[in-house]
Amino acid sequence: MAKCCIGIDLGGTFTKFIAVGEDRRAGKPLQLPTPSNKGAEGVAAQIAAGVRQVVSSSGLAAEDVLGVGIGSPGPLKISQGIVVATPNIPGMENAPLVKMVSERLGIPAALENDANAAALGEYLCGAGRGGDMVLLTLGTGVGSGIVLDGRILHGRHEMGAELGHMIIVPGGELCGCGQRGCLEQYASATFMARRTARRIREEGVASSLSKVLQKKGEIDARDINEARRAGDKLAAEMWDGAIRCLAQGCVDLCRVFDPDRIVLSGGMTKAGDDLMAPLKKHFKELDWKLMPTPTDIAIASLGSDAGSVGAAGVAWQAFGGA
Amino acid sequence: MAKCCIGIDLGGTFTKFIAVGEDRRAGKPLQLPTPSNKGAEGVAAQIAAGVRQVVSSSGLAAEDVLGVGIGSPGPLKISQGIVVATPNIPGMENAPLVKMVSERLGIPAALENDANAAALGEYLCGAGRGGDMVLLTLGTGVGSGIVLDGRILHGRHEMGAELGHMIIVPGGELCGCGQRGCLEQYASATFMARRTARRIREEGVASSLSKVLQKKGEIDARDINEARRAGDKLAAEMWDGAIRCLAQGCVDLCRVFDPDRIVLSGGMTKAGDDLMAPLKKHFKELDWKLMPTPTDIAIASLGSDAGSVGAAGVAWQAFGGA
Numbered sequence: 001m002a003k004c005c006i007g008i009d010l011g012g013t014f015t016k017f018i019a020v021g022e023d024r025r026a027g028k029p030l031q032l033p034t035p036s037n038k039g040a041e042g043v044a045a046q047i048a049a050g051v052r053q054v055v056s057s058s059g060l061a062a063e064d065v066l067g068v069g070i071g072s073p074g075p076l077k078i079s080q081g082i083v084v085a086t087p088n089i090p091g092m093e094n095a096p097l098v099k100m101v102s103e104r105l106g107i108p109a110a111l112e113n114d115a116n117a118a119a120l121g122e123y124l125c126g127a128g129r130g131g132d133m134v135l136l137t138l139g140t141g142v143g144s145g146i147v148l149d150g151r152i153l154h155g156r157h158e159m160g161a162e163l164g165h166m167i168i169v170p171g172g173e174l175c176g177c178g179q180r181g182c183l184e185q186y187a188s189a190t191f192m193a194r195r196t197a198r199r200i201r202e203e204g205v206a207s208s209l210s211k212v213l214q215k216k217g218e219i220d221a222r223d224i225n226e227a228r229r230a231g232d233k234l235a236a237e238m239w240d241g242a243i244r245c246l247a248q249g250c251v252d253l254c255r256v257f258d259p260d261r262i263v264l265s266g267g268m269t270k271a272g273d274d275l276m277a278p279l280k281k282h283f284k285e286l287d288w289k290l291m292p293t294p295t296d297i298a299i300a301s302l303g304s305d306a307g308s309v310g311a312a313g314v315a316w317q318a319f320g321g322a
Numbered sequence: 323m324a325k326c327c328i329g330i331d332l333g334g335t336f337t338k339f340i341a342v343g344e345d346r347r348a349g350k351p352l353q354l355p356t357p358s359n360k361g362a363e364g365v366a367a368q369i370a371a372g373v374r375q376v377v378s379s380s381g382l383a384a385e386d387v388l389g390v391g392i393g394s395p396g397p398l399k400i401s402q403g404i405v406v407a408t409p410n411i412p413g414m415e416n417a418p419l420v421k422m423v424s425e426r427l428g429i430p431a432a433l434e435n436d437a438n439a440a441a442l443g444e445y446l447c448g449a450g451r452g453g454d455m456v457l458l459t460l461g462t463g464v465g466s467g468i469v470l471d472g473r474i475l476h477g478r479h480e481m482g483a484e485l486g487h488m489i490i491v492p493g494g495e496l497c498g499c500g501q502r503g504c505l506e507q508y509a510s511a512t513f514m515a516r517r518t519a520r521r522i523r524e525e526g527v528a529s530s531l532s533k534v535l536q537k538k539g540e541i542d543a544r545d546i547n548e549a550r551r552a553g554d555k556l557a558a559e560m561w562d563g564a565i566r567c568l569a570q571g572c573v574d575l576c577r578v579f580d581p582d583r584i585v586l587s588g589g590m591t592k593a594g595d596d597l598m599a600p601l602k603k604h605f606k607e608l609d610w611k612l613m614p615t616p617t618d619i620a621i622a623s624l625g626s627d628a629g630s631v632g633a634a635g636v637a638w639q640a641f642g643g644a
Contacts, residue, residue: 179610245492
């Protein structure tokens with residue numbers, strides 16, 4: 001690896017590091033705990049330590065590193081390099097993280113939203129390779145990133161690509177954002193499970209999941225899929241309903257962007273074909289009949305490395321003349 | 323006007339021409355009938371004649387014209403310069419219009435979808451000036467164009483920016499495209515009027531509009547707004563419902579693009595504040611409460627010149643180094 005950029009994926013529990021060369025080849029990833037009691041100073045110090053460790057373990061010299069990219073949960077002021085707040089890392093309020101990291105390392109740094117970074121990672125090295133793509137991460141909520149002509153779409157006030165908050169069901173479930181019927185209220189693993197638990201507890205709907213609920217106190221997407229496979233009616237209804245909403249979101253994204261690919265990641269995608277087969281069926285039913293929609297829908301391929309690889313891509317775009 | 327490009331808006335009845343200089347100033351527009359019985363050859367000949375007329379009446383020399391842009395109804399193969407078909411102009415099937423026009427004139431030509439051209443027109447010289455914008459034309463259907471960083475978004479298969487076919491109501495009205503619940507089934511002037519007429523005729527809903535319907539055989543958006551202003555309950559319900567669906571579409575577009583501006587044009591916008599006041603009210607109700615959405619919603623300012631001005635802009639981008 002002659003010249004490289006280092007990507008950092010800042011998470012609530014761990015911070016991940018990876019060096020990516022001009023040939024888009026990634027080195028060995030490094031994972032360090034994210035310090036939770038030292039505020040922004042502690043986070044910046046840990047990032048600097050991790051970068052130095054990756055540099056030395058890769059046999060690189062400091063001058064081989066063109067820059068670092070930091071993917072962070074938000075809200076952020078991306079172009080200013082400022083973390084406004086991070087719900088799962090205390091003491092990060094209004095931290096000028098880019099300045100703090102680049103001063104420590106003497107290397108330029110750039111900031112990006114973690115979902116956008118993951119989208120760029122899949123675009124550069126994963127399932128979205130070589131074309132306009134939309135990433136939907138079906139996890140706690142529905143995260144998203146949009147890459148058009150190789151560039152992340154931020155919106156003019158850095159408030160775009162919030163695809164989990166497209167309104168899918170008018171007057172539907174109240175979302176934490178204040179809207180009703182947001183995609184993430186239906187298609188995220190967490191909210192699907194929460195709605196299912198509510199139907200059992202509050203509406204008294206009979207389901208084999210009530211035993212799981214009693215035992216664990218909660219249920220997750222995997223429980224629902226397992227119950228569905230075993231013939232549970234409520235589980236089948238909730239699973240299928242979530243996927244139909246997701247399919248509607250995908251149809252809408254095709255009407256808007258006509259991308260090469262919609263890439264899915266996050267907890268729900270562990271179900272593999274149990275997700276993809278009904279998704280493609282619903283998509284076809286909901287889609288227009290004018291002509292076949294050529295957009296491909298695929299599962300992400302980088303797994304948990306997408307964020308750090310994409311953050312390195314952000315640095316390449318900012319500092320590598322890419 | 324030293325150097326200019328000429329924009330052409332090809333319509334079912336008229337073809338419009340306008341010269342636009344580098345300073346984005348437009349000359350006097352020209353309108354000629356679109357020949358309806360001479361096929362693509364007749365259309366190309368009329369376009370060439372109109373361009374020559376604009377050149378001579380503007381005191382330009384032929385060599386001052388860098389290129390012509392043609393906005394056409396579709397479907398088109400834009401990058402190949404081919405009109406696949408035009409519902410309202412017979413004999414245009416698979417016409418290589420760009421080649422036909424540029425050979426006649428000895429000037430390079432470029433093709434664009436008419437809605438996209440109108441969006442670029444508003445972006446360059448109208449209500450969208452100077453920022454990312456989405457145009458929604460509320461007419462027979464809901465046409466649309468998206469301009470990001472000054473460029474029209476086509477999608478990777480030239481099938482993007484079909485915002486009238488975003489699904490707004492799951493399982494809703496059947497659209498001509500084969501989907502259900504498309505935005506245009508609710509927010510276009512024509513479909514709102516058609517649904518209103520159906521409620522009177524088929525469902526027997528009482529309304530002062532039944533008299534208009536008996537007299538004219540049909541009703542339009544203006545009739546509905548007038549009846550609403552005079553206190554008609556059904557008219558108020560249909561008008562408000564259409565605008566609420568439009569507001570939902572606008573919220574979704576803000577979540578996706580976070581543009582500077584959403585610009586509205588077409589028949590419905592003649593209602594002015596009777597459209598904009600309820601639209602802004604519904605938008606605020608449906609919008610997230612995380613932070614105010616900074617996107618401005620405005621009525622288009624170029625009127626029926628948007629298409630030809632935008633087509634000139636297409637030529638400037640293609641041939642003027644803009």
